[in-house]
Amino acid sequence: MIRIDKNRCDLCGVCISVCPVDCIEMTETELSIDEIVCIDCDACVKICPFAALSTVGKE
């Protein structure tokens, strides 16, 4: 699953633009990921310019 470092996230929205399954939602104050829909492709983790997203449970 994807961990969001909410202190780092700047709500720039780039992760949303690469998500192939539209599982990332952004409110005016926070980012959230629907883990049921997420396919763990890691596109969002790679593209985040602030390195605010990371994968957990997949070593």
Add this chain to the structure above:
Amino acid sequence: MKQHYDIVVVGAGPAGSTAARFAANLGASVALLERDREIGVPVRCAEGVSDSELRKYVDIDPRWIAATITNFGFFSPSGKMVQLLSQANGYILHRRLFDHSLAEIASEQGAEVFTKAYVYNLKRTDNKTTVYLKYIGREREIEADIVIAADGIESRIARFAGIKTKLAMKDIEQCAQMMLANIDVNPNRGDFYLSHNWAPGGYVWVFPKGNNIANVGLGINGKYAGERSPLEYLESFVSEKFPTATRLTTIAGGVPVTTHLSELVTDGLMVVGDAARQVNPLTGGGISSAMAAGKKAGLVAADAIKKGDTSVKQLKRYQTEWNKTIGKDYKRFHRIKAWTLTLTDDDYEEIADALQGLSPDEVTLTKIFMAAVKNKPSLIVDVMKVFTGL
């Protein structure tokens, strides 16, 4: 905030504010909704724009101008500079003030402007769209005949309407930028550093903003994403080139560097600006193309309201006009961009060597590109077309 507007524009950047302005000017009732608490903030932009493009859409207010750019410096990986005079003046803007003004101009034309107005869904029924939003923390619904999606790279609004907006990794430049103070930069020169070590698949920019302040930032192509973040690349550059600078801001974000969305419109919805991927894919510049798109979309939307037809067939005029004009140019730029991604540091060095010894007024962008494409004859036609405007 009323219950109904002819047109609801989501996002008050240059695309959204320009669309709102032109639509309101033709008599449509327009609401312009901005997610953030303040229009123009955060500034996720290098803030460069050309004088000749900007003045097509707005009377230039000197308060917006942080610096005037009259020449450019291109730095090879080993640090050789190729300087060229700009064919037309460029500006580094104060985007915060600029964006404020564009919203004010829209408002003067009759658009109603709201901040902290965050749209979280759309529903289209019977030729009307219900726009679901939170306005200063309270849930609201407003009805619109047309929604103009100008919500930036995330492009959620178009997605709510069923338009595919997903970007491939290689079609994004991941960017980071610091506004640095107390640095010694040429006040009228925009600098670009080309090197895989500094910014793979992109470049570093140093854009002066007057008073020894500059925007120093970089973009790295998404195909290199995942190893080092753009912030880490920027740390390396800044600590080597400007070790004693004061860091006034640190921002990060992404720029779409692809061709525009294949669908710019659907029933009751139009997409403009970064949300529509209307960015020069070669430079990453998007201010003037956002305004061009906003103007076309705003005019077409207001006309559709007058005719009482907000179907995709009616709104498609905007897409047709875009395809014929800037859309066509950007397709060409996109082919050149794909080729620049194949250039190595040795190639950059060779280009710089070929142009050494020329004075800045002898160096033209065409010469730079011709030096670069001499081993790629198939691209010469594209390059020629770009620089001759054919």
